[in-house]
Amino acid sequence: AQKVTQAQTEISVVEKEDVTLDCVYETRDTTYYLFWYKQPPSGELVFLIRRNSFDEQNEISGRYSWNFQKSTSSFNFTITASQVVDSAVYFCALSEASDTGNQFYFGTGTSLTVIP
Amino acid sequence: DGGITQSPKYLFRKEGQNVTLSCEQNLNHDAMYWYRQDPGQGLRLIYYSQIVNDFQKGDIAEGYSVSREKKESFPLTVTSAQKNPTAFYLCASSVQGLSYNEQFFGPGTRLTVL
Numbered sequence: 001a002q003k004v005t006q007a008q009t010e011i012s013v014v015e016k017e018d019v020t021l022d023c024v025y026e027t028r029d030t031t032y033y034l035f036w037y038k039q040p041p042s043g044e045l046v047f048l049i050r051r052n053s054f055d056e057q058n059e060i061s062g063r064y065s066w067n068f069q070k071s072t073s074s075f076n077f078t079i080t081a082s083q084v085v086d087s088a089v090y091f092c093a094l095s096e097a098s099d100t101g102n103q104f105y106f107g108t109g110t111s112l113t114v115i116p
Numbered sequence: 117d118g119g120i121t122q123s124p125k126y127l128f129r130k131e132g133q134n135v136t137l138s139c140e141q142n143l144n145h146d147a148m149y150w151y152r153q154d155p156g157q158g159l160r161l162i163y164y165s166q167i168v169n170d171f172q173k174g175d176i177a178e179g180y181s182v183s184r185e186k187k188e189s190f191p192l193t194v195t196s197a198q199k200n201p202t203a204f205y206l207c208a209s210s211v212q213g214l215s216y217n218e219q220f221f222g223p224g225t226r227l228t229v230l
Binding site for chain 1: 160
């Protein structure tokens with residue numbers, strides 16, 4: 001079973017629109033960590049944020065914000081006033097504290113295209 | 117500049133040949149990882165190493181081999197036993213192999229089997 005589900009395969013928005021990328025995870029651990037990464041066309045994954053399972057505070061960083069809800073096992077990512085430079089593939093990932101190998105479980109990614 | 121380097125960026129291989137992908141980091145990280153990325157499938161873990169001279173299989177280790185003789189280096193060999201090796205390969209590292217450590221990624225190597 002997929003531990004991390006990103007149901008949106010591709011999204012297109014017009015520049016300056018807001019867009020939310022969905023991430024739903026599955027784990028039996030009480031301690032776990034969630035991550036978001038951005039993969040621009042160059043291919044290298046860029047770390048955006050980490051959230052631990054005990055911290056449900058939403059976070060805002062500039063135009064980016066994250067909404068973590070344990071009740072729905074979701075960790076959604078919103079880009080406000082999107083820009084062309086936001087075009088990339090975005091991955092959500094889960095890491096479980098019980099896993100001694102620090103294995104990341106990645107979703108299949110959401111490809112975002114921002115149209116100028 | 118600290119970071120992870122992977123070489124080459126593009127690699128072509130004839131069917132039946134082994135090929136080695138390079139991964140070097142100067143971040144002084146203990147843990148290193150190899151992932152394979154296929155279209156629509158996200159990233160899948162091939163091998164990881166939490167310390168020098170030790171490594172563990174990931175979800176899709178068959179047809180691959182690794183070594184970790186030095187802290188900064190974690191080369192991946194794609195053997196002829198790998199049935200479908202054409203993919204994008206990403207190397208990553210983290211401070212320690214702990215669940216809360218974010219992983220930092222290299223630029224990737226795109227392998228094509230001809």
